[in-house]
Amino acid sequence: MARHYKVLLAIHPALKKVAEPVDTVDANIKELMQDMTRIMKEKKGVGLAATQIGVSKRVLTIDVRYVKKDKPNLFCMANPEILWASETQESEKEYCFSIPEIGVEVKRPTEVKVRYVDEHNQTQEIHATGLLARCFQHELDHLNGIVTLDYLSPLRRQLAIKKLQRLDRAQRLEEAAEKETASHHPL
Template identity: 50%
Template sequence: MLLTILKEPDPRLRVKAKPIEAVTDEIRQLMEDMLETMYHDEGIGLAATQVGSDKRVIVIDLNSGTEEAPEVFYMANPEILWHSEEKSTLKEGCLSVPETRADITRPAHIKVRYLDRDNQAQEIEADGLLATCIQHEVDHLNGVLFIDYLSRLKQEMIHKKLKKLKKFHAL
């Protein structure tokens, strides 16, 4: 089922998500609905907070929108255990902040623990785009958007642009 993606400045995007007890059928359905919504809106990652759920759940498929076979990560209660001192800067975008991209600097390598779709504890190390995407989505679960890393001036410019887009699309 397609879900509605919340757009900045919706206050629900700033809610800190709550850990789940276990990956149940209900959580698996949320994950599948989130994945379908992410594919529909041509994203590579989506956090439950972006669809108005307060559950600590994210889905990621870096191959979304490509000819490559899907490589889906279903993560419940993702927790970044370690991050490198080395940094990486990538141009990020977000389904909740339409038509906006910006260079964001984050740790280049991370180690993350999570529950998978089958409620099994997993730990992986990630770098490159996967590391960036996981950090971006975990930020969502903590009520943080990628634009929060930008200067106040850039944030104000983005908010003005989003207001114009909202007016334009409301017509």
């Protein structure tokens, strides 16, 4: 049965951790990749890093098909690394599962060459451009304990953190209320 994972907010300490490399893509890592793909699809996101669900492993999934319908490519990556990045950079607003509703402008290289191990434990290399390149760099940041808020000025960062803290409290209250209701229906 698929495990239940919660997508953590950027203020959670797990998102500050540098994730551990994967030895081999075995059945466990493959299952993690499948769970991450499912979460990403359910939430209609284009990318997810294992750190965002509290798993400190260098694993990420990307599928940009939700915005670019012509490119239905699912990438499951272990130990991803950038081999080359273009000098040309572009600034664009990025949204993140761990930072709901707060878009942050981030300047990044427009093209990157990436090496990774796929779901069949095979080493692959791709040349990513456009949204794929941006998404990959965003997820790789997560594996290194970096979130988009870290690109903000100190003041704007503080404001965003306060907003996330309020959201975190609201989510906890909601969860507590759900548990309370559930306990009223014994079987």
